[in-house]
Amino acid sequence: MDFEQQRAQLVDELTEREQLKPETAAAIRAVARHEFVPEQRRHSAYDDRPLPIGQGQTISAPHMVAIMSDLLDCSVGDSVLEIGTGCGYHAAVTAELVGADNVYSVEYHDQLAQRARETLSVTGYEEVSVRAGDGREGWEAQAPYDAAYLTCAASAFPEAVIEQVRNGGVVLGPLGNGTQVLVRGEKHEDGTLDRERHGNVRFVPLK
Numbered sequence: 271m272d273f274e275q276q277r278a279q280l281v282d283e284l285t286e287r288e289q290l291k292p293e294t295a296a297a298i299r300a301v302a303r304h305e306f307v308p309e310q311r312r313h314s315a316y317d318d319r320p321l322p323i324g325q326g327q328t329i330s331a332p333h334m335v336a337i338m339s340d341l342l343d344c345s346v347g348d349s350v351l352e353i354g355t356g357c358g359y360h361a362a363v364t365a366e367l368v369g370a371d372n373v374y375s376v377e378y379h380d381q382l383a384q385r386a387r388e389t390l391s392v393t394g395y396e397e398v399s400v401r402a403g404d405g406r407e408g409w410e411a412q413a414p415y416d417a418a419y420l421t422c423a424a425s426a427f428p429e430a431v432i433e434q435v436r437n438g439g440v441v442l443g444p445l446g447n448g449t450q451v452l453v454r455g456e457k458h459e460d461g462t463l464d465r466e467r468h469g470n471v472r473f474v475p476l477k
């Protein structure tokens with residue numbers, strides 16, 4: 271099977287198993303995950319598992335990106351902040367949902383940020399904005415966001431990230447030091463979050 275066939279098969283499996291929204295399934299179907307993983311990992315690009323991407327970091331499993339996209343519940347034109355660009359794959363999936371020029375992503379490692387920019391550019395997502403820096407500060411200049419998500423685990427949502435999401439917006443990410451839980455928060459007018467837990471997960475820690 272070529273990459274396209276493998277991807278189609280993965281999307282069909284995920285759609286059925288996770289009851290994905292059609293928009294999410296279409297986004298996963300559109301992004302060539304094999305272009306984002308290191309050359310020597312390409313043969314595994316459409317296995318539903320995390321893969322190493324260098325600097326001790328990993329690209330999340332496709333089902334996790336899909337579940338997070340469903341929970342983020344964004345539509346075209348929403349602006350989204352991502353903390354943890356990694357190889358840029360998840361940002362590309364988000365770009366499919368909201369438009370590449372509405373995606374702002376912060377990556378701690380310079381080298382990963384640079385490589386992600388290059389990959390996003392050659393795969394047609396050059397309008398995704400990537401900043402190297404500490405995601406705990408969010409990306410103030412582009413705020414407010416309709417939604418923000420973390421792709422690395424924190425003990426709590428960073429204050430700045432909550433602040434930079436508009437009232438009524440969504441914050442999503444893995445929280446916890448040992449056991450991590452995927453938490454979705456909806457921001458109230460008074461700045462507090464209405465939280466829902468969505469099961470145990472495993473992500474690399476936020477630095």
Ligand code: SAH
Nearest residue numbers: 354356357359360378404405421422476477
């Ligand atoms: N979404 C990514 C997965 C990245 S793994 C993808 O699709 O590939 C989590 C990423 O978070 C890593 O690249 C790691 O370097 C980054 N990270 C960890 N702590 C961070 C911080 N404080 N600010 C920004 N990025 C951080």
